[in-house]
Amino acid sequence: MKKIIGLTLLVSAVISGCVANNIIKTNTTADVTASYNSxxxxxxxxxxxxxxxxxxxxxxxxxxxxxxxxxxxxxxxxxxxxxxxxxxxxxxxxxMVSIEASPEMTLSINGKDYQYGDEMVMGTSRISDFEQLKNSELVFVGYGVNAPEYNWNDYNGLDVKGKTVVILVNDPGFATQDPELFNGNAMTYYGRWTYKYEEASRQGAEGAIIIHETAPASYGWSVVEHSWSGPQFGFVREDLNKGRVAVEGWINSEVATELFTRAGLNFEQAKIEAAKGSYHVDMGDLSASVSVKNTVKESxxxxxxxxxxxxxxxxxxxxxxxxxxxxxxxxxxxxxxxxxxxxxxxxxxxxxxxxxxxxxxxxxxxxxxxxxxxxxxxxxxxxxxxxxxxxxxxxxxxxxxxxxxxxxxxxxxxxxxxxxxxxxxxxxxxxxxxxxxxxxxxxxxxxxxxxxxxxxxxxxxxxxxxxxxxxxxxxxxxDEATKALRVELGESLSKCYHNLCDEYSDAWDMSGAVEDMxxxxxxxxxxxxxxxxxxxxxxxxxxx
Structure with a gap:
């Protein structure tokens, strides 16, 4: 890529008070209509x-x-x-910096190996050629949330330094459908994977693993597999992101179910307990080891x-x-x-x-x-x-x-x-x-x-x-024709999200997009x- 020259950036002011005016003018002139119709x-x-x-x-x-x-x-x-x-x-x-983890890795938990892509995806946000977990004790921390305004702290009384936390995706409101819990069925920022890794890092954990389930994540495992492999971009920070956990990643629900069983726990019951309130539990004697070799490029x-x-x-x-x-x-x-x-x-x-x-x-x-x-x-x-x-x-x-x-x-x-x-x-x-x-x-x-x-x-x-x-x-x-088109396109549009098949199709009808614009x-x-x-x-x- 040829180098494109940018300018020194201006530093923004923080937002200040705005003039309140709730009057909405609705008259549209012929000239505006012409632009609208263009x-x-x-x-x-x-x-x-x-x-x-x-x-x-x-x-x-x-x-x-x-x-x-x-x-x-x-x-x-x-x-x-x-x-x-x-x-x-x-x-x-x-x-930015791109960090590309080599797919030649296995996640080993008490002697059993789990494979990259099909069963897990691991990486790091640290700007480093090599990061690892070595016999890092696994601790299930429910939703991995520390939210004082909800009187919720899954890390309460827990020291996770040197340990790897295992976390549910989304937040408790989705699990219970209780409209009074967090934001009910609507995800809050606490349910996002970005928050969960951030909080695990703040708590001093060595690793953080999110359990993927399609319904609470709102996307299938293929999205994790494709989006988290290859170069992962981040900002260049003075501490080289050493404040983040050493290894962060995902396991699928089948692996999670097996791990909980190996730990003498029931995965479905653990999810129920995690949705009741602040919750964490040791996963028996299970510990994780994985080596992440990276190709790092500043760009x-x-x-x-x-x-x-x-x-x-x-x-x-x-x-x-x-x-x-x-x-x-x-x-x-x-x-x-x-x-x-x-x-x-x-x-x-x-x-x-x-x-x-x-x-x-x-x-x-x-x-x-x-x-x-x-x-x-x-x-x-x-x-x-x-x-x-x-x-x-x-x-x-x-x-x-x-x-x-x-x-x-x-x-x-x-x-x-x-x-x-x-x-x-x-x-x-x-x-x-x-x-x-x-x-x-x-x-x-x-x-x-x-x-x-x-x-x-x-x-x-x-x-x-x-x-x-x-x-x-x-x-x-x-209308009915549009309803039929949506049935025809629905499966492919869902399947093609973050996949190779997200390509233009003559079967599309862009009339709705035009109305939106x-x-x-x-x-x-x-x-x-x-x-x-x-x-x-x-x-x-x-x-x-």
Whole structure:
């Protein structure tokens, strides 16, 4: 990859108080309607085809695919009149390190070996050529949660230094379906694998192993196998990430059941006990050994930022985001090696271009600036958006809202719009009005247990206080033909998530994606008017 020169980044201000104004203007002029109607499926499909083509090699960070993607975005946004969003550059440098664990490893537990890929996936976040567990005692720590506000601490009274903690995925609310426990069926951040490794590290554990189960994880074992193998990207830190556990990884539920039996425990009963309250138990005399040999490479990737300056308050911005990256290619495979990432997320990246073009076609620029941001390394743990949040080009206090587009619907129109994190902020009101004009209503997260509000790039913006909206085509098909199409496409779309088969198909119906983009355009247009500042709801954890 040829080197792309970025600029020194500006350090963001922390978010300050916003002017409350809940009046939503709904008049849409003929000129705005023309821009709205300019969003079309033909152009979106062309963008998806290019970005997910084999030539782009799966768009992994710091590869040829990144260079091609950034070049494509630069040409597209320059052609419609957007300006560089980071000083005189379209790029924000994101220094990263890739750590690729050799698959030639076994997890040995009291003399029995478990195989990489089929039964377990292990790795490390430490920037190191070699890490290991050597006869590290196993301790089951339930959900691995330390949450004072819920009066819950699975580590209470437990010293895990030198030990390896074994952890359930998701959180207790999902297991019990008790709406009063955590957030009931809806996953909280405590249920995310990122949190569980972070907390195990804070507790001083030597290793952390999450038990995969499809229902609470919301994805199958193949996602773990494909997403956690190959290069894993992270930030370059002064301590080389030595504060993280030495080894972190996953085992499947069959292995877990066997291990609990070997420890004289019953896995199903242990899960029941873990959901009742703070819980941990030693796993008999079981101990884990595994050697992780790594190939470590420091690299630079880039966030892409382009701005259409506002006509009266250009220092205030509405930011549209999508992640441009995917999983790249796996050279160890025979035959198809490329994870093209057509739905995830060539669709969202193409949508960024379409929405930007609609704003560019307005006869008068919006009052506030419209900023288009395609971020890197979402698939590696939202790294690009996290880096931007910590090194904001636009101060948080000057960012009115974030609208995120990730994995658009490709199976036709719906009579509803699924809002992930419904009730978090007043942005729901704006989207509701835009959807109503299309004859649609807004609905909540169709899969609350998956914790999707915490799994895409808007989360980084929410974490620094910026109201963030993430929504997509709903689950109620608009007619019988669309219902039949969803039955036809459903299994393949589910199977192809983070798999080689996520490629563009002529069988797709992009009409629902177009409606979504048009609604997102209208929401951004209304937010671009001066003195409109959407607020977090009183019950949102992000309000504070």
């Amino acid at each position: 969003i079309n499926k033909e152009q979106l499909i062309e963008h998806i085809k290019v970005l997910s083509s084999d030539e782009f090699e799966g768009r992994a960070p710091s590869t040829k695919g990144e260079a091609l993607t950034l070049d494509y975005l630069t040409k597209q946004l320059t052609a419609i009149g957007f300006q560089p969003g980071n000083g005189d550059s379209f790029l924000q440098e994101v220094p 630079v990737s880039y966030n892409f930022i382009a701005t259409l300056p506002g006509s009266s308050t250009p220092d205030e911005h509405i930011i549209y985001t999508a992640h441009w990256d995917h999983l790249g290619k796996d050279k160890s495979l025979i035959g198809d090696q490329i994870y093209n990432g057509a739905v995830d997320n060539a669709s969202g990246t193409g949508a960024l271009i379409e929405v930007a073009e609609a704003f560019a076609k307005l006869p008068v620029a919006p009052e506030r600036s419209i900023t288009i941001m395609a971020v890197t390394a979402e698939e590696q743990g939202l790294l690009g958006s996290k880096y931007y949040a910590a090194n904001s080009v636009i101060p948080a206090a000057k960012t009115v809202a974030n609208i995120n587009m990730d994995a658009l619907g490709v199976d036709g129109r719906s009579s509803d719009v699924s809002v992930y994190g419904l009730g978090q902020s007043e942005l729901d009101n704006f989207l509701s009005i835009a959807a109503k004009k299309q004859g649609r209503t807004i609905a909540g997260d169709p899969r609350p247990a998956a914790g999707i509000y915490y799994r895409s790039d808007h989360f980084a913006f929410a974490n620094i206080g910026i109201p963030a909206l993430y929504a997509k085509t709903g689950k109620t098909p608009v 048009q609604a997102f355009f209208e929401v951004g247009y209304e937010l671009s008017k001066e003195n409109v500042w959407p607020q977090w709801s009183k019950t949102s954890e992000f309000k504070r």
